[in-house]
Amino acid sequence: MSFLSISNAVKSFGSNTVVKGFDLGVDKGEFVSFLGPSGCGKTTVLRMIAGFEGPTSGKISIDGRDVTELSPNMRRIGMVFQAYALFPNMNVFGNIAFGLKVAGLSKTEIESRVNEMLGLIGLTHLAERYPYEMSGGQQQRVALARALAPKPQVLLLDEPLSALDAKIRVSLREEIRAIQRKLDITTVFVTHDQEEAMSISDRIVVMNGGRADQIGTPSEIYNRPATRFVAGFVGTLNVLKARANGQDLQSVSAGGTTMRLAQPVRTADAEGKLSLGLRPEAISLTPSESRDVSFRGEVKAVNFMGSVIRIRMDAGGEIISFDMFNTPNQTPPTIGQLASAHCSSSDIFELSQ
Amino acid sequence: MMKRFPLYPMLAALLGATFFILPLVATFYFSLKMTRGELGFAAYQSVFNSAAFLKTISYSTVASLVAILIGAIIVVPTAYWVRLKLPKLRPVVEFISLLPLILPPVVLVFGYIRLFGSNSWMPLTTSTLGTDVLLVMGYVVLSMPYMFRAVDNGMAAIDISTLSEAAQSLGASRVRTIVSVIFPNVRAAIISGAFLTFSISLGEFVLASLLNRPAFGPYLVQLGQDRAYEPAALAIMSFGFTWCCMALMQVFATRKPGQRWLPFPNSRPATRT
Numbered sequence A: 001m002s003f004l005s006i007s008n009a010v011k012s013f014g015s016n017t018v019v020k021g022f023d024l025g026v027d028k029g030e031f032v033s034f035l036g037p038s039g040c041g042k043t044t045v046l047r048m049i050a051g052f053e054g055p056t057s058g059k060i061s062i063d064g065r066d067v068t069e070l071s072p073n074m075r076r077i078g079m080v081f082q083a084y085a086l087f088p089n090m091n092v093f094g095n096i097a098f099g100l101k102v103a104g105l106s107k108t109e110i111e112s113r114v115n116e117m118l119g120l121i122g123l124t125h126l127a128e129r130y131p132y133e134m135s136g137g138q139q140q141r142v143a144l145a146r147a148l149a150p151k152p153q154v155l156l157l158d159e160p161l162s163a164l165d166a167k168i169r170v171s172l173r174e175e176i177r178a179i180q181r182k183l184d185i186t187t188v189f190v191t192h193d194q195e196e197a198m199s200i201s202d203r204i205v206v207m208n209g210g211r212a213d214q215i216g217t218p219s220e221i222y223n224r225p226a227t228r229f230v231a232g233f234v235g236t237l238n239v240l241k242a243r244a245n246g247q248d249l250q251s252v253s254a255g256g257t258t259m260r261l262a263q264p265v266r267t268a269d270a271e272g273k274l275s276l277g278l279r280p281e282a283i284s285l286t287p288s289e290s291r292d293v294s295f296r297g298e299v300k301a302v303n304f305m306g307s308v309i310r311i312r313m314d315a316g317g318e319i320i321s322f323d324m325f326n327t328p329n330q331t332p333p334t335i336g337q338l339a340s341a342h343c344s345s346s347d348i349f350e351l352s353q
Numbered sequence B: 001m002m003k004r005f006p007l008y009p010m011l012a013a014l015l016g017a018t019f020f021i022l023p024l025v026a027t028f029y030f031s032l033k034m035t036r037g038e039l040g041f042a043a044y045q046s047v048f049n050s051a052a053f054l055k056t057i058s059y060s061t062v063a064s065l066v067a068i069l070i071g072a073i074i075v076v077p078t079a080y081w082v083r084l085k086l087p088k089l090r091p092v093v094e095f096i097s098l099l100p101l102i103l104p105p106v107v108l109v110f111g112y113i114r115l116f117g118s119n120s121w122m123p124l125t126t127s128t129l130g131t132d133v134l135l136v137m138g139y140v141v142l143s144m145p146y147m148f149r150a151v152d153n154g155m156a157a158i159d160i161s162t163l164s165e166a167a168q169s170l171g172a173s174r175v176r177t178i179v180s181v182i183f184p185n186v187r188a189a190i191i192s193g194a195f196l197t198f199s200i201s202l203g204e205f206v207l208a209s210l211l212n213r214p215a216f217g218p219y220l221v222q223l224g225q226d227r228a229y230e231p232a233a234l235a236i237m238s239f240g241f242t243w244c245c246m247a248l249m250q251v252f253a254t255r256k257p258g259q260r261w262l263p264f265p266n267s268r269p270a271t272r273t
């Protein structure tokens, strides 16, 4: 039995069903991210866990206890919001102490716990500052400390880094992960940034239109995307229209060439049509033993992106994007030139839906 | 290009100022002339030495303060709830809160007398305490437009729904959330509403007079009929009082949490050693 479990949760606002049967089990101490485009229901699921929204149907339990009907203030949840939501009338100390005061701890207990939390977020010297006197990054760390101070059973974060600039975003996400590991607290983290989700999660829930399209480790999500949506949302992906070649279920044609797939085709329609996925980094201009599939075509675009150069090529009517390292001893192809790109058939996967 | 001296605007401003200040100066001058042949504060002394003045002003002060307290207790949770849960009803509630500006107080007080008169189901007007209650309730009603508007604006300035959720996730009940998170953050707004309420109900005449309470408003009117210099002195004092209220409102409204009350150099250390 998972520590936090959501079973078949459905949420409708009027006639609009935004969460359509959501199932998830999160283990104790696990860090799970909800990843998905805007409006897919990430916040709504998170708010159902917190108790701010009641599910239309379904069940939520924490540590074996059904909390579906429990009010938010009884759930022992720590919540961090995108807009920090620190209490403007209280200084840092007061903010972190709030949950402890509500819990009825003694003055000395509160003081020592707040100081412990301040140490954890490295802001001991700012204890007397007010929210309006701090940067966004500092405020969000205080919000994290405030949420963690009463020792919640589950920590929920709703896009906590979206309002911060890029540098702080990266350093703070690592800090959040480190603190989470240290306290071994069960955590659900909402983001629409796939890199963020990849870099800090134990598991990722990729959401699409109110459902979990795939739940898996970052590597599973990236390397074996279950649906076309997941494949397209996580990282860049070449999608090739392909056609199965008769009875041989492993042989297909795509991008002006024929190849043998590692797995037999499963999703071809009546006319033998299917879609294949291929990551740009699996393709190279240099042929090799293991790169048994070659595409040939005209170079359509060459974009310099710092350490890599992204090349777009028209291979038999399909646009294929791939990257090469930007090194002085390798000259990139020019637009209009004919080129060959090579990859391994094991890097090509079939896309369902 | 040199900026030309704004002659006409300045003239207009001067004219306007004269229009407001001249009567004030004249009244002030008049109020100093109680003792024949010399200027002095005799009129002011006479006012402060009058038992009726002290009695009515303290009665009105207490009634106003109670009205402010009740008003805040009604308005803050209402404005909070409407903003949080019933945002569609906000225009309706706002309209209701504005009704006292549309309906004259006379209507209110006759309504009271009919509803709570000696032959009614709840004859409040037959006892002193009951009439006091009615007066205070009347003041609460009269203050609604100012109180609701001030508090509602105060709530618009903070994200009350997220703050409430933050408080709840930390274990706070609804009441606790309102008391320790919402209330303190709209305190400045409540205080400005309170000052407005205070300056209105302190000199209020119609309700107090028709309910026959020993309030400051009726006293002022009576004094105006009986005396010459004292009303002028009182007018000047109430003018000064109103300005004090405005200044205090400004101080409360612009003060940030943790700041000193007076604009002394902020000696609070920004960092703790």
Ligand SMILES: Nc1ncnc2c1ncn2[C@@H]1O[C@H](COP(=O)(O)OP(=O)(O)OP(=O)(O)O)[C@@H](O)[C@H]1O
Residues within 6 Å of the ligand: A013, A016, A018, A036, A037, A038, A039, A040, A041, A042, A043, A044, A045, A192
């Ligand atoms: N209180 C509500 N009433 C009506 N519809 C709502 C309400 N809250 C959310 N929705 C709708 O539910 C859908 C999902 O919203 P949700 O906030 O969960 O999306 P999200 O995945 O968090 O998106 P984002 O990345 O933009 O935050 C949206 O279409 C939204 O309009």
Ligand SMILES: [Mg+2]
Residues within 6 Å of the ligand: A042, A043, A044, A158
């Ligand atoms: Mg959201």
